[in-house]
Amino acid sequence: MRKAYLINQQHNFGLSAETVRLLREEAIFEHELHDIAFWLIDASNDMRSAYDVISKLRNQLLPDIYLRPIVAIVKQGQDRLAGTDLLINEQHVNDDKINELVSRYEPVNQWIDKANQQSDQPDYGYVFRILRMIVSRNMELAPQSGIEKSMGYTYPLVDAIAGEDENSMFHALEMLEHQRLISGRFVTKAHFCAHCDCAFMNFKEACPQCHSEDIDSQQLIHHFKCSYVGEEQEYQKDNALVCPKCDRALKHIGVDFDKPSVIHRCNQCNNRFQEAIVLTECFNCGRTSEPEHQRKRSIKAFKSTAMGGNAAIYGMDSLFKQVMEPRFNLFSAAEFRNILQLEIARIARYQRSDSSLVLINFDVETIYVKFGSQAQELFAEISEVFNSLLRTSDVISSYNESLFVILLIETSTDNAQIALERFKVGVNELLAHNIGDDMKLSSAIEAVTFETDLDKSVEQFLAP
Amino acid sequence: MFIENTLLFLSSLTLTEFISYFWPFIFFDFVRYVILDLFIIFFYLPARYFDSANRRRAKLQLFRQRPLVSVIVPGKNEGKHIPRLAVLLKNQTYKHLELIIVDDGSDDDTELICRKLESEGFIKKFIRNDQRGGKASAANTALNFASGEFIVHIDADSYLSDNSIETILTPFFLDSKIGAVGGDVRVANIESSMATRLQTIEYMKSISVGRTIASFLGVLRIISGAHGAFRKDILERLHGWDVGPGLDGDITLKFRKLGYRVVHEPDAICYTNVPLSFIRLAKQRYRWDRSLVRFRLRKHVDMLLRPTVYKTRNFLTLLDNLVFNVVLNIKWWIYVVQLLMVAASTNFALYIIVVNYILYFSINVIEFMVACMVNKRTVMVRELVLIPFLPLMPLYTGVFIRLVRSYAYLMEFIFKSSYNDRWNPWKVSKISKQEKM
Structure with a gap:
């Protein structure tokens, strides 16, 4: 029987030890993690420190910790706390409720067990963790509007999983949708600052000539009798309206005069105009732009797809790999190993040729999260650069999401080094041009000998 | 027999x-x-021939001073004509122009067309009046927004020949007492019907010849709205046009009353579309002719009764x-x-x-x-x-x-x-x- 774990609390809200256990935050890792039904967190007194705990839990890499449901106990009227699965009113906390929740979250916990059977390794990928959160809950991830985040919308359940920056979440979701691992349902549309993606913008009317916001409005008045048309202030004379052309007092609107339109006057450049332009100023970065230059996005609710369900259990194919596949005939890991074995044997037997093993590691996730759905275009360009490195006799395979292994046949390590340098320069140019050089690209070269062991080499390569 | x-x-x-x-x-x-x-x-004809040196000097003066000219086009549901008009103005030999369009309560897509042209810079100012006020009020709205020294009033569906603006402005530099200049209005749709052919001959006689001679004798009484140039300072003194129909003739007489000369310039050509059928023509003339009674005999009868006051x-x-x-x-x-x-x-x-x-x-x-x-x-x-x-x-x-x-x-x-x-x-x-x- 799974139990609720109440974190960082002295008292247990009068709940029986059968249902709830107390646990200090520091002690989590020492604890047996398999019987956790959900984390119970008291947020009724201090929301901020409660959120800190939630955020710590959600940013763990072990599925047993970050994937578990989180239930927060809150005061009456409190209805938002990022990262939680459920909020319950402090007055409704009792054993029955806890038991009900234990059974409610049983399917989630069973899913976690199933994932653990596949692999009990930590989940390093940010995007992958988000996918697992969505799949394990088996419900729609709905956006919530609010002013806490500069993008104006949050997805409370996954919000506590920290990405590179505030907008990573959107890009990660875009990317998952692009790979058809989740499917989006249109909810609404929103406009964002083109520079910083902030949703909070001040809409201002401005003069089309000088873009000043210092504008006043005036009614035009048409005096029927003499056909004179002028601004209202031209008619103003001692609290009455008098026609400047024929000196008659205006009597009733609609009878002897009317106001056919409104005119704006700019106090800076004296321009008069009817259509003010609209400018938006971003509350975050302070930059001003025209509404048509804003970024327009559909805000969607997301649900996992069958493909996503599969990927969440067995791991995600990287998007980059998908782009590479049709171009380069990527060999599967097993095939690669076989070919490598053959090559090792051949070299050991004849002792007169050099072949090189090249390992290239991309921090692909940075690209995902930075570019969202546009990442694919960049990947396609990078794969072009790969092309310059490879000859038809070379063998390439992807070891995991971001690690590529290449066997350069009949190539000395020196020659491999030259080709690799050329490749690195090409990729770096591309990245500097697109994202300003903060993508990590590491590589290693070794000669293929009878001692070569792929797994060992990879381990060495990835070791910090 | x-x-x-x-x-x-x-x-x-x-x-x-x-x-x-x-x-x-x-x-x-x-x-x-x-x-x-x-x-x-x-x-x-001899006088005009001998005057040509003066006219050349006046034209030179015009291009030296380069005054801003506001071309105003008041009208209702004229949007379809405006893009062509804007291009014609760009082709004018005289370039220092601003185009001001006043939309007098159109119920078609005039506003859409003109706002676009305005944002593209073809129109300097587009003013939309949601409630129709009539031709005079629309012209006065345009006047209120014009910043040129001279106002050229044209109809949206008229075609200006390339040197038309330059030519219609020249007389102002010949004589400072000239307050307004009428352009020569000719028929654009000559071939369309019998009615338009006969009107063409009529326009040639009454406008090209009639107004030229009236202008020469100093008794010109109308500058047509389809193509007329005015000094803006005088228009402002008059606070613009009065209620029509017949506002063209009315404003011309008012200029004369103020003591300014009003002349016709037969070389400033503007082509306009005339009614296609005799019935439509009859309706148009019915409107024009009534205005003679209304303005000459009612409103400006003082010019007849007190000839000493007015010249x-x-x-x-x-x-x-x-x-x-x-x-x-x-x-x-x-x-x-x-x-x-x-x-x-x-x-x-x-x-x-x-x-x-x-x-x-x-x-x-x-x-x-x-x-x-x-x-x-x-x-x-x-x-x-x-x-x-x-x-x-x-x-x-x-x-x-x-x-x-x-x-x-x-x-x-x-x-x-x-x-x-x-x-x-x-x-x-x-x-x-x-x-x-």
């Missing part, structure tokens, strides 16, 4: 009889047209206008009655009609020739092919136009029907009627 009889009839007439049968032609039309045509040939020439302007429209019209009816009486008592009414026809036809031929001389190089084949239609002109001007005009005067004198014209919004007409304007 018939021709012989006609000649016989003519030769049998004594001088008194001849005069008594053909008095309208001898005393009115012959004097008006033939004498004035001779005047053009012997005075105007003699102004007096003559109005007198000429009245005599040759109202009086000639009355004369025409008297003549018709006379002919009927002749027909009742004798058998030579038909001869009189035939002789009259030949006389008036000859006048038309002479007029057409003079018009071609005034318009010089700008007369093209498309106008010359109209010569076969000249025999129809006596019927067109002598019967059709006369009938419409008589009806218009009658309705306006008795019923003041122009105040009920849908040309102005009802709210404006109501006030005009109350105020007896």
Whole structure:
């Protein structure tokens, strides 16, 4: 029987030890993690420190910790706390409720067990963790509007999983949708600052000539009798309206005069105009732009797809790999190993040729999260650069999401080094041009000998 | 046989009889047209020729000073014409222009079209009035937003020839007393129908020749809204146009009252589309002719009654206008009655009609020739092919136009029907009627 774990609390809200256990935050890792039904967190007194705990839990890499449901106990009227699965009113906390929740979250916990059977390794990928959160809950991830985040919308359940920056979440979701691992349902549309993606913008009317916001409005008045048309202030004379052309007092609107339109006057450049332009100023970065230059996005609710369900259990194919596949005939890991074995044997037997093993590691996730759905275009360009490195006799395979292994046949390590340098320069140019050089690209070269062991080499390569 | 009889009839007439049968032609039309045509040939054309050096200097002056010119186009549902107009203005030889469009309560996509042109810079200012106020109020709105030294008023559907603006502005630099200049309005859709062909000949006679000579004699009384240039300072002194219909003639007389010269410039050409059918033409003329009564005889009658206050020439302007429209019209009816009486008592009414026809036809031929001389190089084949239609002109001007005009005067004198014209919004007409304007 799974139990609720109440974190960082002295008292247990009068709940029986059968249902709830107390646990200090520091002690989590020492604890047996398999019987956790959900984390119970008291947020009724201090929301901020409660959120800190939630955020710590959600940013763990072990599925047993970050994937578990989180239930927060809150005061009456409190209805938002990022990262939680459920909020319950402090007055409704009792054993029955806890038991009900234990059974409610049983399917989630069973899913976690199933994932653990596949692999009990930590989940390093940010995007992958988000996918697992969505799949394990088996419900729609709905956006919530609010002013806490500069993008104006949050997805409370996954919000506590920290990405590179505030907008990573959107890009990660875009990317998952692009790979058809989740499917989006249109909810609404929103406009964002083109520079910083902030949703909070001040809409201002401005003069089309000088873009000043210092504008006043005036009614035009048409005096029927003499056909004179002028601004209202031209008619103003001692609290009455008098026609400047024929000196008659205006009597009733609609009878002897009317106001056919409104005119704006700019106090800076004296321009008069009817259509003010609209400018938006971003509350975050302070930059001003025209509404048509804003970024327009559909805000969607997301649900996992069958493909996503599969990927969440067995791991995600990287998007980059998908782009590479049709171009380069990527060999599967097993095939690669076989070919490598053959090559090792051949070299050991004849002792007169050099072949090189090249390992290239991309921090692909940075690209995902930075570019969202546009990442694919960049990947396609990078794969072009790969092309310059490879000859038809070379063998390439992807070891995991971001690690590529290449066997350069009949190539000395020196020659491999030259080709690799050329490749690195090409990729770096591309990245500097697109994202300003903060993508990590590491590589290693070794000669293929009878001692070569792929797994060992990879381990060495990835070791910090 | 018939021709012989006609000649016989003519030769049998004594001088008194001849005069008594053909008095309208001898005393009115012959004097008006033939004498004035001779005047053009012997005075105007030589004067214009000798003036050409001055005109060149004036033009130079214009390009040196480069004043801003506001081209204003008030109208309702004219959006479809505006893109073409904007391009025509870009092609003008005089470049320092601003185009101001006032949309007088259009219910089509005029606003959409013009806002786009405004944002693209083809239109300097587009002002949309949601409620229609009539032509005068729309023109006044445009005036309120114009910043040029000169205002050129054109209709949205007219075509300006490339040097039109330059030419219409030149007279202002010839004489500082010139306050307004009228452009030559010609027919664009000549080939469309019989009605447009006859109107073309009529425009050549009445505008190219008629206004040129009136301008030369200093008695020009109208600058057409389709193409006219005004000094803005004077327009502002007048606070713009008054309620129409006939606001063109009205503003021209007001300029004259202020003591400014008003001239016609036959070389500043603007082509306009005229009504296609005789019925539409009749309606248009009905509206125009009523305005004569309303403005000349009601509003500006002081020019006749107090000729010393306003100059003699102004007096003559109005007198000429009245005599040759109202009086000639009355004369025409008297003549018709006379002919009927002749027909009742004798058998030579038909001869009189035939002789009259030949006389008036000859006048038309002479007029057409003079018009071609005034318009010089700008007369093209498309106008010359109209010569076969000249025999129809006596019927067109002598019967059709006369009938419409008589009806218009009658309705306006008795019923003041122009105040009920849908040309102005009802709210404006109501006030005009109350105020007896």
